[in-house]
Amino acid sequence: MxxxxxxxxxxxxxxxxxxxxxxxxxxxxxxxxxxxxxxxxxxxxxxxxxxxxxxxxxxxxxxxxxxxxxxxxSAPRPKQRAVLAAYQVNGAINDHCPNCDAQPGHTCTAATGEEAHSPCLARLVGKTTAA
Ligand SMILES: [Zn+2]
Missing domain, CATH: 1.10.10 (Arc Repressor Mutant, subunit A)
Structure with missing residues (x-):
């Protein structure tokens, strides 16, 4: 100005x-x-x-x-929304991940050390068997 x-x-x-x-x-x-x-x-x-x-x-x-x-x-980009959608499956985002130790509400960490595009299988399976 x-x-x-x-x-x-x-x-x-x-x-x-x-x-x-x-x-x-x-x-x-x-x-x-x-x-x-x-x-x-x-x-x-x-x-x-x-x-x-x-x-x-x-x-x-x-x-x-x-x-x-x-x-x-900080508005979510389309890619980030897609990632988060994957974590909504079985409510995986609400659970602790037994594989990579991600806390509830946080995304999993991939083998590369970056944010994983989808939750670890153990996190999805854990939710399924616990329910
Ligand atoms: Zn994980």
Missing amino acids: NRVDTAAILEEIAAYDQRDITADTITHWHTTIGHLTKDVASEAVSIHHKTSSFRITPEQLLDITNHITTRQT
């Missing part, structure tokens, strides 16, 4: 808490949040005022945008 964008964000904030906006205020905020896009900064202002009645600081705004960024990049 440029300073004009940052000033616009501050005006959004002032609509909530009636704060005074000076050139110093804009400089202070712009130093902290100037690298953000205006859309993200604006969304963070909105989120803050839905969840808090306190006056927002630039650091808090930055913290909220970190969550927004995390949320957008």
Whole structure:
């Protein structure tokens, strides 16, 4: 954002808490949040005022945008959804794996040391015989 964008964000904030906006205020905020896009900064202002009645600081705004960024990049990719579907078979994901020692809720580890695309057979069989 440029300073004009940052000033616009501050005006959004002032609509909530009636704060005074000076050139110093804009400089202070712009130093902290100037690298953000205006859309993200604006969304963070909105989120803050839905969840808090306190006056927002630039650091808090930055913290909220970190969550927004995390949320957008951590959305499951189709491949991950397919992997998790395999673990739903027989509810295997809910059980400890007797083969690779995966804890309930965690995926199995393949021989390569990476996340296995499907649960160990022992985990599936164990569930079947226990039921
Ligand atoms: Zn396993």
